[in-house]
Amino acid sequence: MLDKIIKMTRRETNNTTRPVMLAIAGDSASGKSTLTKGLAEAVGSDRCLSMCVDDYHKFDRTERKTLPFTPLHRDCNYIDIMEQHLQLLALGRPILKPVYDHSTGTLTRPEYVEPKEFVIIEGLHPLSSKLARACFDVTVFLDPPEEIRHEWKVQRDCAFRGYTPEQVRADLELREPESEKFIRPQRRFADIVVRFAPIAGREDPPGTPLSAELMLRPTIQHPALSNVLTDDHRTAMHLKIMRDKDGTPTDCLHVHGHASSEEARQLVKAIWEELNAAGGPPEHIGQINPGERSEPLALTQLILVYHLLLQSNERNGN
Amino acid sequence: MLDKIIKMTRRETNNTTRPVMLAIAGDSASGKSTLTKGLAEAVGSDRCLSMCVDDYHKFDRTERKTLPFTPLHRDCNYIDIMEQHLQLLALGRPILKPVYDHSTGTLTRPEYVEPKEFVIIEGLHPLSSKLARACFDVTVFLDPPEEIRHEWKVQRDCAFRGYTPEQVRADLELREPESEKFIRPQRRFADIVVRFAPIAGREDPPGTPLSAELMLRPTIQHPALSNVLTDDHRTAMHLKIMRDKDGTPTDCLHVHGHASSEEARQLVKAIWEELNAAGGPPEHIGQINPGERSEPLALTQLILVYHLLLQSNERNGN
Numbered sequence: 001m002l003d004k005i006i007k008m009t010r011r012e013t014n015n016t017t018r019p020v021m022l023a024i025a026g027d028s029a030s031g032k033s034t035l036t037k038g039l040a041e042a043v044g045s046d047r048c049l050s051m052c053v054d055d056y057h058k059f060d061r062t063e064r065k066t067l068p069f070t071p072l073h074r075d076c077n078y079i080d081i082m083e084q085h086l087q088l089l090a091l092g093r094p095i096l097k098p099v100y101d102h103s104t105g106t107l108t109r110p111e112y113v114e115p116k117e118f119v120i121i122e123g124l125h126p127l128s129s130k131l132a133r134a135c136f137d138v139t140v141f142l143d144p145p146e147e148i149r150h151e152w153k154v155q156r157d158c159a160f161r162g163y164t165p166e167q168v169r170a171d172l173e174l175r176e177p178e179s180e181k182f183i184r185p186q187r188r189f190a191d192i193v194v195r196f197a198p199i200a201g202r203e204d205p206p207g208t209p210l211s212a213e214l215m216l217r218p219t220i221q222h223p224a225l226s227n228v229l230t231d232d233h234r235t236a237m238h239l240k241i242m243r244d245k246d247g248t249p250t251d252c253l254h255v256h257g258h259a260s261s262e263e264a265r266q267l268v269k270a271i272w273e274e275l276n277a278a279g280g281p282p283e284h285i286g287q288i289n290p291g292e293r294s295e296p297l298a299l300t301q302l303i304l305v306y307h308l309l310l311q312s313n314e315r316n317g318n
Numbered sequence: 319m320l321d322k323i324i325k326m327t328r329r330e331t332n333n334t335t336r337p338v339m340l341a342i343a344g345d346s347a348s349g350k351s352t353l354t355k356g357l358a359e360a361v362g363s364d365r366c367l368s369m370c371v372d373d374y375h376k377f378d379r380t381e382r383k384t385l386p387f388t389p390l391h392r393d394c395n396y397i398d399i400m401e402q403h404l405q406l407l408a409l410g411r412p413i414l415k416p417v418y419d420h421s422t423g424t425l426t427r428p429e430y431v432e433p434k435e436f437v438i439i440e441g442l443h444p445l446s447s448k449l450a451r452a453c454f455d456v457t458v459f460l461d462p463p464e465e466i467r468h469e470w471k472v473q474r475d476c477a478f479r480g481y482t483p484e485q486v487r488a489d490l491e492l493r494e495p496e497s498e499k500f501i502r503p504q505r506r507f508a509d510i511v512v513r514f515a516p517i518a519g520r521e522d523p524p525g526t527p528l529s530a531e532l533m534l535r536p537t538i539q540h541p542a543l544s545n546v547l548t549d550d551h552r553t554a555m556h557l558k559i560m561r562d563k564d565g566t567p568t569d570c571l572h573v574h575g576h577a578s579s580e581e582a583r584q585l586v587k588a589i590w591e592e593l594n595a596a597g598g599p600p601e602h603i604g605q606i607n608p609g610e611r612s613e614p615l616a617l618t619q620l621i622l623v624y625h626l627l628l629q630s631n632e633r634n635g636n
Binding site: 093098106112 | 402
């Protein structure tokens with residue numbers, strides 16, 4: 001019943017500092033940080049706190065060696081404390097967040113974190129319980145095809161975490177049963193499922209950016225995009241009805257990687273104007289690595305910005 | 319108004335796992351740990367969590383060197399997080415408590431702490447705000463004469479923390495304005511003020527244990543000690559009306575250091591029987607250091623055990 005209480009409290013509290021909470025869940029190397037980074041920048045770091053909830057480990061790297069599970073297992077994490085901290089942030093309160101140092105594999109000095117107008121929570125487990133889910137206004141699950149995610153993980157862990165490709169692949173195999181049991185089931189609880197992938201059936205030349213598919217479930221109100229989803233922009237993005245994995249009809253927004261950069265940028269600009277935002281679109285949205293940009297990523301980030309502002313307006317009675 | 323909400327929630331929640339909360343506040347080296355240790359042992363470590371709230375430092379030892387205040391200053395501590403954790407424990411929830419390592423002066427990996435039937439919170443600041451105070455059922459302030467506390471601090475910090483007497487005295491002088499501003503004002507909010515001191519006007523020989531004076535304020539119900547406060551035990555302990563610092567009449571329990579060990583132990587036994595506790599009185603109550611025992615300390619601890627059990631019975635409707 002705690003999830004009901006937190007829902008009611010969030011609704012009842014007449015507190016304008018109560019943040020809009022967005023969850024971005026997904027498996028290791030599914031693109032959570034990349035998506036979060038541009039999104040936070042688009043909203044503005046003065047208005048937005050972004051935080052990773054993968055630091056609620058019970059054990060450090062050395063301790064885990066003697067244990068039969070990987071960090072993906074619920075029992076490897078203080079899920080109850082994560083839930084508690086999500087509740088506190090959702091009510092506008094500060095927390096003392098645990099910190100896991102990836103470079104040394106140790107748990108270190110915790111960090112004082114205060115919520116802002118928007119709070120983006122990314123991680124492996126943010127949608128893993130009713131209570132955790134009750135803390136969010138919008139929930140996203142990143143769902144790339146497994147072979148693409150594996151490739152991303154090899155690239156990242158070898159480049160930034162000092163592993164060899166063989167080590168990363170062995171680790172992925174070890175984690176697979178726990179991915180299946182603890183991570184992928186969260187897909188079902190997302191308002192938006194985002195999938196970066198090549199379009200099936202098209203033979204796009206190598207180097208074509210991945211397309212994005214955004215399943216927009218009817219669990220929340222989605223922004224009215226009719227002004228931008230015109231025939232002018234159809235090559236870059238269009239909306240289509242399809243069936244969810246369980247058969248439920250749902251809207252699906254397709255953002256095409258094969259569209260020209262010019263078309264995509266016009267659409268980014270059109271959405272930015274829809275948002276009534278000042279200036280031009282932020283420079284870093286769509287950025288994968290310094291110098292590497294994806295227009296489907298930029299458009300996905302903008303749709304999420306749209307959601308954040310929509311929730312914020314609703315809260316303020318606009 | 320948060321203090322009202324937490325008070326109401328604690329009263330309304332029909333939750334038998336909600337702990338009895340006891341605060342033991344006092345300045346550095348006022349005897350908090352010594353008092354807490356025997357008390358926790360008397361109740362039984364399986365039923366009792368004791369925790370020090372002096373680990374909510376914002377800064378480590380190196381950082382503090384550049385700052386104009388000592389750990390006694392409110393601004394040197396995450397008082398808001400301490401309040402939050404006290405609320406959570408009072409509602410029967412676990413916390414991830416920050417940890418300050420005294421031996422290295424650094425903030426380290428936090429610790430998962432779950433409340434038990436009894437929670438004893440000792441520290442410098444547990445009664446420093448309305449919200450913190452709202453979390454407790456019984457509150458104690460340790461109030462030894464300053465010259466005795468200074469002596470205790472010199473002894474402890476030289477023996478266990480590697481300081482010289484001169485360093486400790488300089489530190490005490492540095493801390494004095496903050497003791498006055500942040501620590502001593504908490505005395506006013508305690509249900510019980512405990513003072514270990516020689517009895518004024520008596521010329522007891524050197525080596526006589528310190529007496530204890532327990533001011534029992536009418537802010538809570540105190541145990542009915544009429545069965546043990548008989549003429550038989552008058553040499554060891556008696557109750558007297560006196561005036562508080564502000565003139566309010568209040569009860570004061572005097573426990574005499576000059577009573578014979580035999581008399582005191584009989585009284586300990588009588589109180590232990592009053593508590594309907596199994597077996598004999600716990601071996602380690604009254605222990606100051608291994609091999610060094612104080613009967614007034616033992617009796618003070620037993621009075622507090624009495625309070626804990628009284629609160630627990632009240633809660634359970636007995």
